Amino acid sequence: MCLSVPGKVISIENETALVDVGGTSISVGIQLLEEVSLGDYVLIHSGFALQLISEEDALAQLELVRAMKG
Amino acid sequence: MKFINDFRDRELCETLLERIHKEAVREITIMEVCGGHTMALHRFGIPALLPNTITLLSGPGCPVCVTGRGFIDHAIGLSMRDQTMVCTYGDLIRVPGSESTLEKAQADGANVRIVYSPLQCIEMAAQDPETNHVFLGIGFETTAPASAVALQKANELGLKNFFLYSAHKIMPPAMAAIIHEGVKVDAYLCPGHVSTISGTKMYEPLVDQFGVGCVVSGFEPLDLLQSILMLVQQQENKNAAVEIQYTRAVKSQGNVKAQQILNQVFEPCDAWWRGLGILANSGLKPSANYKGFDASVVYGLSTNEPADPTGCRCGDVLKGLLKPTECKLFRKTCTPANPIGACMVSAEGACQSFFRYANS
Numbered sequence: 001m002c003l004s005v006p007g008k009v010i011s012i013e014n015e016t017a018l019v020d021v022g023g024t025s026i027s028v029g030i031q032l033l034e035e036v037s038l039g040d041y042v043l044i045h046s047g048f049a050l051q052l053i054s055e056e057d058a059l060a061q062l063e064l065v066r067a068m069k070g
Numbered sequence: 071m072k073f074i075n076d077f078r079d080r081e082l083c084e085t086l087l088e089r090i091h092k093e094a095v096r097e098i099t100i101m102e103v104c105g106g107h108t109m110a111l112h113r114f115g116i117p118a119l120l121p122n123t124i125t126l127l128s129g130p131g132c133p134v135c136v137t138g139r140g141f142i143d144h145a146i147g148l149s150m151r152d153q154t155m156v157c158t159y160g161d162l163i164r165v166p167g168s169e170s171t172l173e174k175a176q177a178d179g180a181n182v183r184i185v186y187s188p189l190q191c192i193e194m195a196a197q198d199p200e201t202n203h204v205f206l207g208i209g210f211e212t213t214a215p216a217s218a219v220a221l222q223k224a225n226e227l228g229l230k231n232f233f234l235y236s237a238h239k240i241m242p243p244a245m246a247a248i249i250h251e252g253v254k255v256d257a258y259l260c261p262g263h264v265s266t267i268s269g270t271k272m273y274e275p276l277v278d279q280f281g282v283g284c285v286v287s288g289f290e291p292l293d294l295l296q297s298i299l300m301l302v303q304q305q306e307n308k309n310a311a312v313e314i315q316y317t318r319a320v321k322s323q324g325n326v327k328a329q330q331i332l333n334q335v336f337e338p339c340d341a342w343w344r345g346l347g348i349l350a351n352s353g354l355k356p357s358a359n360y361k362g363f364d365a366s367v368v369y370g371l372s373t374n375e376p377a378d379p380t381g382c383r384c385g386d387v388l389k390g391l392l393k394p395t396e397c398k399l400f401r402k403t404c405t406p407a408n409p410i411g412a413c414m415v416s417a418e419g420a421c422q423s424f425f426r427y428a429n430s
Contacts, residue, residue: 032328033327043319046188046212047187048215050212050263053318054318057317058073058076061296061315062292065085068085069082
């Protein structure tokens with residue numbers, strides 16, 4: 001019940017977005033998000049997009065760990 | 071997610087492990103309070119890779135595991151009523167009540183449907199006004215917003231045949247209760263997706279009152295190892311704090327819109343947790359404006375909790391007092407194919423994680 005699936009928004013209609021998850025399209029509610037655009041990555045849980053995923057933060061984090069290798 | 075391979079990169083994980091081994095000088099007990107973390111830690115074999123100074127404990131982080139048999143008994147009872155359908159996430163279908171499960175009730179002809187979103191239940195209720203539809207609201211802050219949106223939708227559509235039977239709970243009271251119970255916890259690996267909704271402010275009292283470190287973690291091996299390293303560093307520097315490792319999904323303020331919806335629709339209530347008993351204001355029930363949708367009110371459902379079966383130690387497992395392997399039923403009479411306790415039923419339960427991934 002804790003796992004969310006990340007997916008990419010491929011279309012938006014009213015309160016619903018079609019999200020691509022590894023090649024499968026899933027229809028999810030976007031009522032919990034202030035803003036969502038085509039191409040955004042979102043976390044999906046129980047039929048809703050919970051939160052946007054930040055590509056910038058993901059890259060920064062990987063960079064931080066790479067820097068530890070020293 | 072295109073970064074999945076990066077967050078499972080062997081070299082980067084080895085880098086983090088080296089740092090952990092180098093820096094974890096003092097003993098530290100870290101408790102994870104998220105079923106997803108429990109499963110991921112064991113699936114990726116992380117406990118065996120850590121130094122002896124680090125002890126990992128599983129806490130009350132699986133919503134299915136902490137839900138009482140009474141809730142399941144009532145859900146089965148509702149599913150057997152005339153003109154009534156019970157809709158549930160698949161996670162609950164095999165969880166034992168006192169005498170049966172929703173799966174067995176379904177096989178006996180009860181009207182039980184598995185859904186992946188409460189909105190499916192709303193759609194079915196709108197299409198079939200003659201049948202009462204009861205959605206089983208289970209889960210922490212991650213799933214509660216979905217139930218809240220469903221209640222708003224039911225209200226908007228004026229549905230008279232949709233009800234929520236809520237077992238929704240919130241994490242912080244249980245995290246505090248664990249420490250009050252005297253369980254030795256130096257640090258919490260905080261739940262990632264709960265925190266996407268709630269943010270991190272709610273962990274601050276745990277740091278202030280008990281001096282435990284809190285790091286919100288993602289679910290990939292790199293996430294988990296980096297979070298463990300962050301907690302080790304807090305411990306070594308005697309600087310307990312709330313930190314976010316899972317920065318790509320969690321903001322300190324959380325999802326403010328989701329929080330507003332939760333506050334509009336739900337109000338806090340006392341709730342029963344397996345192993346911890348009744349914790350004040352640790353549950354969520356529909357607020358006064360949504361009382362007409364509250365199955366526990368409409369159907370007059372009591373909150374009595376039948377005792378767990380003899381020998382089942384799920385309560386102690388959920389408090390971190392017992393490893394699943396130390397329960398006498400583990401791997402003998404209690405297996406995923408024939409689960410006695412909830413922690414063996416749930417895919418995120420500590421007992422099933424140990425059964426599937428840990429060496430006995």
